[in-house]
Amino acid sequence: MRNIILNLATTLDALIEGAxxxxxxxxxxxxxxxxxxxxxIDTIFYGRVSYDQWGHYxxxxxxxxxxxxxxxxxxSKVKYVFSSQSRVDNKAxxxxxxxxxxxxxxxxxxxKDIWLYGGAKLITTFIENGLVDKYMISVHPTALGxxxxxxxxxxxxxxxxxxxKVFKSGVVQLIYTPLSDPxxxx
Amino acid sequence: MRNIILNLATTLDALIEGAxxxxxxxxxxxxxxxxxxxxxIDTIFYGRVSYDQWGHYxxxxxxxxxxxxxxxxxxSKVKYVFSSQSRVDNKAxxxxxxxxxxxxxxxxxxxKDIWLYGGAKLITTFIENGLVDKYMISVHPTALGxxxxxxxxxxxxxxxxxxxKVFKSGVVQLIYTPLSDPxxxx
Numbered sequence: 223m224r225n226i227i228l229n230l231a232t233t234l235d236a237l238i239e240g241a242x243x244x245x246x247x248x249x250x251x252x253x254x255x256x257x258x259x260x261x262x263i264d265t266i267f268y269g270r271v272s273y274d275q276w277g278h279y280x281x282x283x284x285x286x287x288x289x290x291x292x293x294x295x296x297x298s299k300v301k302y303v304f305s306s307q308s309r310v311d312n313k314a315x316x317x318x319x320x321x322x323x324x325x326x327x328x329x330x331x332x333x334k335d336i337w338l339y340g341g342a343k344l345i346t347t348f349i350e351n352g353l354v355d356k357y358m359i360s361v362h363p364t365a366l367g368x369x370x371x372x373x374x375x376x377x378x379x380x381x382x383x384x385x386x387k388v389f390k391s392g393v394v395q396l397i398y399t400p401l402s403d404p405x406x407x408x
Numbered sequence: 409m410r411n412i413i414l415n416l417a418t419t420l421d422a423l424i425e426g427a428x429x430x431x432x433x434x435x436x437x438x439x440x441x442x443x444x445x446x447x448x449i450d451t452i453f454y455g456r457v458s459y460d461q462w463g464h465y466x467x468x469x470x471x472x473x474x475x476x477x478x479x480x481x482x483x484s485k486v487k488y489v490f491s492s493q494s495r496v497d498n499k500a501x502x503x504x505x506x507x508x509x510x511x512x513x514x515x516x517x518x519x520k521d522i523w524l525y526g527g528a529k530l531i532t533t534f535i536e537n538g539l540v541d542k543y544m545i546s547v548h549p550t551a552l553g554x555x556x557x558x559x560x561x562x563x564x565x566x567x568x569x570x571x572x573k574v575f576k577s578g579v580v581q582l583i584y585t586p587l588s589d590p591x592x593x594x
Binding site: 234235236237247359361363364365366367371372373374375376377378379380381382383386388392393394396398 | 420421422433545547549550551552553557558559560561562563564565566567568569572574578579580582584
């Protein structure tokens with residue numbers, strides 16, 4: 223079965239963006255090997271707002287090459303958008319009903335792993351339904367004090383630390399698996 | 409000059425306690441060498457609420473030896489309590505005015521380092537006045553979803569990662585210094 227991987231950047235105070243949507247604290251370094259992560263997945267799960275904001279994003283001509291390569295890789299992936307409203311889109315498949323059953327169907331198809339991109343509401347739905355197989359949280363050396371929190375869960379989530387990676391910039395990537403294997407629990 | 413060290417445990421979602429004050433997710437392991445940290449400090453700074461809750465705490469007779477040793481060490485330290493109201497207390501010195509000047513006076517006295525214990529309001533005051541020399545944040549492998557946040561700061565805080573320690577339990581200690589040396593800035 224393909225793994226569903228939540229991979230995102232947070233501040234030290236566990237925010238995914240500032241109170242005004244700021245993500246300028248977010249660092250992209252070559253030694254993070256984000257390209258290797260992107261090579262390990264072939265599918266991306268978006269919430270509707272995230273998809274509209276980032277699902278077609280192209281850096282402008284003056285952007286660094288690494289950023290251009292990353293978005294070129296991202297925009298080549300198969301995309302699913304989870305939304306309360308259905309929509310026809312030639313770059314993505316919209317899913318608005320039976321989320322759990324449809325996700326199980328997708329993860330049972332042959333293919334590489336799947337990146338659960340977000341936003342927060344979609345992440346919560348996936349966590350609360352035991353649909354996240356791996357958490358890759360890149361903790362940045364910045365605290366904002368206010369903004370959008372990483373998790374909006376209603377029940378405690380216990381994880382198992384699998385690996386830690388420390389980057390030159392001071393970003394620490396914490397990699398966890400769920401405490402009980404959600405695939406076995408079902 | 410003595411260092412003022414913020415050393416505390418947080419959840420993965422950067423909470424210092426749950427919505428009902430829960431700290432049962434907090435892990436104490438021998439390999440964390442908390443006794444060595446306690447040996448490196450001789451003074452503790454408390455907010456008034458934290459002092460009333462923990463400043464006299466003694467584990468009961470059935471508690472593990474490590475916990476008894478830790479609280480015995482804690483209760484042997486010199487204590488200052490920062491409070492809007494003054495109070496006479498035979499175990500601590502209360503400070504209610506001129507916090508920054510009084511803290512500078514204490515940190516210029518000979519002695520070991522100082523543990524900034526908390527709570528959240530006191531931590532904020534210290535951060536916003538550039539009075540924290542080292543941040544030791546022990547990130548636990550649990551998310552709660554709601555509770556008391558680590559930082560209640562009103563301006564962005566940029567830090568420099570100094571060290572990372574990974575413990576058997578899955579706790580990761582992130583150690584930071586301020587980006588600009590607050591002692592030089594003043």
